[in-house]
Amino acid sequence: MNFYYTILWPLRWVVELILVAWHWLFSNIxxxxxxxxxxxxxxxxxxxxxxxxxxPVFVRQIRNQRKMLEVAPQIKKIQDKYKGKKDQLSREAMSREMMEFYKTSGTNPLSSCIPLVIQIPIFGALFAVLNNAQDGKVGVGLLNAPLSHSFGSASLFDFAPLHDSFRSALADHVVPVMVVAAIMVALMVASQFYTQLQIMSKNISDETKNSPQFRQQRTMMYFLPFIFLFSGFAFPLGVMFYWLTTNIWTMVQQFLVIRAMPTPGSEAARLREDRLARKRDAQIAAGRLVVTTPAIEGAEPEVKRVNTQRTQPVSTKRKKKRR
Structure with missing residues (x-):
């Protein structure tokens, strides 16, 4: 355990710096x-x-996911090529061909996990900071003795200490803490599930829904929340607040991305086209856009924006000055 804390020392220092900075801000207001x-x-x-x-990492993840969805049919062809061949040579050949395809197409099947992987050490650092504060230990950075004691003894609603978990409250028979912790775990699982559902239900093209990758992602959608369902009962309340806030951030961020930049051919893309069409019709009805008939037969009508800005009159003296 000491080795684990030593590895996380730089992250713990950064976590303490950010925590103390926000604590100083809220205390001073x-x-x-x-x-x-x-x-x-x-x-x-x-x-x-x-x-x-x-x-920036999230943007890169979205781009890679788009690429993975675009190349899903080619991946399926490679898998179908070796379907039914269970010998070692065939498996190695398929692995080599898949790796070569990923390299040439510039895709990475593991990049979708990068934001989660990056956050795991930060999550562990916060866990270590909270555990140290619970034991009355001074932090590795700006979390000095008074702040460490304040953080370790802080309670939400005056009856739910942030260092308590459902498991510890169950051992001590503290029902109010158990109720708060159970609600937090339920919110964590629900937000995690809905975040995955956002992508799987609206931002997947019809062609991709028939691919093996989609079935694997759909399985993960149901599997991942259950990890938090069982492990969440061991998390302190302070750590659960961190994870719940992270889930809410991810949920809102994905909603905005799906709404503005949906995957082509998905339900979200069709909804966006409908919104843009309604907006264009409303602007045409209001006279802000004009549809002109094309001179060439068969060409699409051209839509031009009408300049509704009032032109300011220019005096004779100013005209002469410009000349």
């Missing part, structure tokens, strides 16, 4: 420094900073 709400909001601020820093 009139909130109680020792309140559980102050520390919960500091954890939310930690999520905001981390997820904002991960936006």
């Amino acid at each position: 009139g909130m109680d420094p020792n309140s559980g709400l102050t520390w919960v909001l500091s954890i939310v601020g930690l999520v905001v900073v981390i997820r904002a820093a991960l936006i």
